[in-house]
Amino acid sequence: MRCKIIGVLDSGVNSLSPEQLANINEAKLVIASSRVLSLLASSFNPDSKQRDLTESLSRVPSWIGGSLQRSEPVVVLATGDPLCHGIGSYLISKLGLEQCEISPNISTLQLACARFGRAWQAAKIHSIHSSNSGEWAVGSDPKHGLYSLLQKMGQEEFIVLFTSPENSPDRIARMAEMEGLDGVEPQWTMAVAENLEQADEKLHGPFPISDAKTMQFADLNITLLWRERGSSEKNRSRAIFGLSDAEYAQRKPERGLITKQEVRAVSLAKMGLHKKSIVWDVGAGSGSVGIEASRIATEGHIYAIEKNQADAENIEINRQRFQITNYTLIVGKAPAGMEQWQTPDAIFIGGTGGNLVELIKLSLQKMNTGATLVMNFVTIENLSAALEILKSEGAEWNVTQLQSSRSKPILNMHRMEAENPVWIVSAQI
Numbered sequence: 001m002r003c004k005i006i007g008v009l010d011s012g013v014n015s016l017s018p019e020q021l022a023n024i025n026e027a028k029l030v031i032a033s034s035r036v037l038s039l040l041a042s043s044f045n046p047d048s049k050q051r052d053l054t055e056s057l058s059r060v061p062s063w064i065g066g067s068l069q070r071s072e073p074v075v076v077l078a079t080g081d082p083l084c085h086g087i088g089s090y091l092i093s094k095l096g097l098e099q100c101e102i103s104p105n106i107s108t109l110q111l112a113c114a115r116f117g118r119a120w121q122a123a124k125i126h127s128i129h130s131s132n133s134g135e136w137a138v139g140s141d142p143k144h145g146l147y148s149l150l151q152k153m154g155q156e157e158f159i160v161l162f163t164s165p166e167n168s169p170d171r172i173a174r175m176a177e178m179e180g181l182d183g184v185e186p187q188w189t190m191a192v193a194e195n196l197e198q199a200d201e202k203l204h205g206p207f208p209i210s211d212a213k214t215m216q217f218a219d220l221n222i223t224l225l226w227r228e229r230g231s232s233e234k235n236r237s238r239a240i241f242g243l244s245d246a247e248y249a250q251r252k253p254e255r256g257l258i259t260k261q262e263v264r265a266v267s268l269a270k271m272g273l274h275k276k277s278i279v280w281d282v283g284a285g286s287g288s289v290g291i292e293a294s295r296i297a298t299e300g301h302i303y304a305i306e307k308n309q310a311d312a313e314n315i316e317i318n319r320q321r322f323q324i325t326n327y328t329l330i331v332g333k334a335p336a337g338m339e340q341w342q343t344p345d346a347i348f349i350g351g352t353g354g355n356l357v358e359l360i361k362l363s364l365q366k367m368n369t370g371a372t373l374v375m376n377f378v379t380i381e382n383l384s385a386a387l388e389i390l391k392s393e394g395a396e397w398n399v400t401q402l403q404s405s406r407s408k409p410i411l412n413m414h415r416m417e418a419e420n421p422v423w424i425v426s427a428q429i
Contacts, residue, residue, distance in 0.1 A: 003064045003095065005076045005088050007105030008032075010220070011197035012039045020103055024075050029067045031060055032077035040077065057087070061094040068099060081107040085127045085162050109160045112193040112222035115203055123224075124156040132166035136175035139328040141342070142301055146175055150325045153181055153188070155298065158226040165219040169204075172223065173212035180320050182210040186227045194218040238322070241268050241292040249317040250286040251310050258286040259350055262404040263376060263422045268292055270374045270400070270426040271346040276300045278368075280344045282334050282359060283307075283351020287315035290348070294324045301326045303341040307333040307353055335362050343368050349375040356382060360389045364429045375425045383423045390427050397427040 004023045009015035016024070024030065024043050032040075034052045044050065053060050053076075060076070067074035081104040082088030092100050113120040126149060133145035140147060145167050152159055153176070163169060169192050176182045191205035195218050204217070209225070238247075242265040250258045259267065267289060273279065277297035281290035281304040290304045304327065306312045312331040319327055330337045333353050347363045363373045373395075377383040383399070390397045403421040407414045 001068055001071055001073065002099050002101040003068065003074050003076060003091070004101050004103060005078060005082045005091060006103045007080050007082050007086075007107075008036055008040065008077050009080065009105055009108070009111075009197045010039070010195065013043060015105055015197065023073070023103070024077070026073050027075040028072035029063065029074040030077065031063060031074070036077045036079070053087075057090070060087070061091065064091070064095060064099070079108060080105055080110075084109065084125065085129070108193075108196055108222050109162075111196045112191075112224060113160065115193050115196075116191045116206065116224060118158070118191075118224060118226070120160060123158045123160045124152055125160050125162075126152055127162040128167040128172075129162050129164040130167065132164075135171060136178055138178055141303075141328050146172070150175060150179060151299065153225065154323060154325050159224070161223040161225060163221055163223050169212050169217050169221065169223045170215050172225075173209050173215075176209050177213060179325055180323070182208070189226050189228075191224040192217055192221050193224075194221045196220075196222065240295045241265060243288070243292065245288075247321075248286045248288050248291075249314040249321070250288075251308075251314060257311060259289050259376060260404070260419060260422075262419070263402055263424065264289055264292065266400065266402055267348060267374050267376060267424055268296070270372065270424060271348060272372050273297050273346055274300075277345040278342045279303070280338070280341060280347040280363070281305070282338075282347065282349045282363075283353065284315055284329070285311055285350055287311075287318045287329075289350060290315075290327065291318055291322055291324055293346070293348070294326050295322070297326070299326075300345070301328065301342065303328050303330075303338070303344075305330040305332060305334045305336075305338060307331070334359055338362070345371050347371070347373045349373070352382075356385055357389055360386060361393065364390075364393050364395055364427070367429060371428070373425075373427045375427075377423045377425065378420055383425070386425055390425075393429070395427045395429050397425060400424040400426075 006020050025045055027048055029049050030044055031051045031053050033054050037050050051063055064074050078086045082102055084107045088102050128145055128149050130145040136146050188209040189206045190209045190212050194202045242261055245258055245261050248258055273296045275298050277300040279293045279302045284290055284304040284306040290302045294302045315329055345368050352359050375386055401423050405416040405418045408417045
């Protein structure tokens with residue numbers, strides 16, 4: 001005997017086959033959300049018990065196990081396809097496939113796509129059916145309920161989205177506005193299907209995502225987001241890292257407060273980043289290192305701190321210019337606020353504000369196993385001090401001296417102009 005996990009639509013009995021209805025009627029225990037229990041109440045065996053799984057998901061496997069031990073038929077009712085952001089995968093992981101029998105219905109995402117005539121095989125299916133994190137704020141980190149969607153909007157062209165009453169289509173539209181995505185060409189289009197298969201079913205759109213900012217939607221909805229073409233061609237055509245210095249807004253007392261292209265590329269290579277890296281950028285300056293790290297660590301997050309307000313304003317300009325969304329900036333002097341950051345896989349220190357010793361010790365203490373600390377120095381004194389700290393902390397380290405020269409026109413010829421030498425220190429604990 002196996003637990004029957006049956007998909008149901010909001011049309012209730014009309015969405016079920018005779019075999020599915022027979023399984024429900026034979027069950028001695030029926031488990032579902034309060035809404036689905038109410039929807040199919042007339043189909044239950046008079047001798048059956050019903051259990052509401054709302055806010056009791058962790059108890060469901062034991063409920064099922066108890067019924068199966070007593071050889072009593074048990075049914076779990078889910079919405080649509082139980083294996084598409086539903087309870088099916090969870091129950092299989094807890095009970096094993098040998099105790100579960102999935103009987104899927106048409107997924108609500110298929111219905112929504114059908115209503116708007118959108119082929120869904122290329123869609124990225126995503127869910128924000130999570131706890132309420134409140135309205136989006138620029139710089140929010142992965143703990144926010146909308147964070148994962150924002151990253152998908154930076155990478156995908158068609159998203160089918162399971163929402164929640166709190167994380168609603170209008171909240172999504174406001175987030176898109178805050179992050180400048182509502183004006184990106186080609187523009188994001190939104191369509192919302194409410195209360196599918198119910199008497200009050202309603203379709204909204206398609207319309208530009210900005211139109212949804214002040215609209216209200218039913219709690220039960222599926223939201224579609226798409227662009228007719230890929231993300232802006234200019235941003236897609238840029239290199240992932242090693243971008244030209246001229247592409248960045250920067251403060252220019254002399255040649256610009258920016259980690260130069262050649263040094264930046266080598267420093268990023270030394271950091272050993274992967275797509276899920278958590279990166280700290282200390283003394284971010286124009287933000288060039290952190291921004292290019294974010295283009296490598298597309299599923300990770302970059303935490304940056306910069307004490308100079310003018311530089312912080314340039315970082316924000318650059319963040320929007322490159323459509324970076326996995327990035328949190330603190331305007332202040334390190335290490336203030338850094339204790340709240342996720343444990344890093346890589347740390348870059350470009351400026352210390354006089355707190356070199358404290359920042360190196362903190363970095364070595366906070367890093368994940370196998371993480372790398374990379375520092376840039378232009379003075380012998382700071383290099384020497386850093387190496388002494390690394391030695392005293394038992395870190396393994398190496399130094400690369402980099403001095404590049406760039407060609408400059410002179411009359412109808414070219415000469416080489418030297419950049420300042422930089423020491424790149426990388427260390428592991």
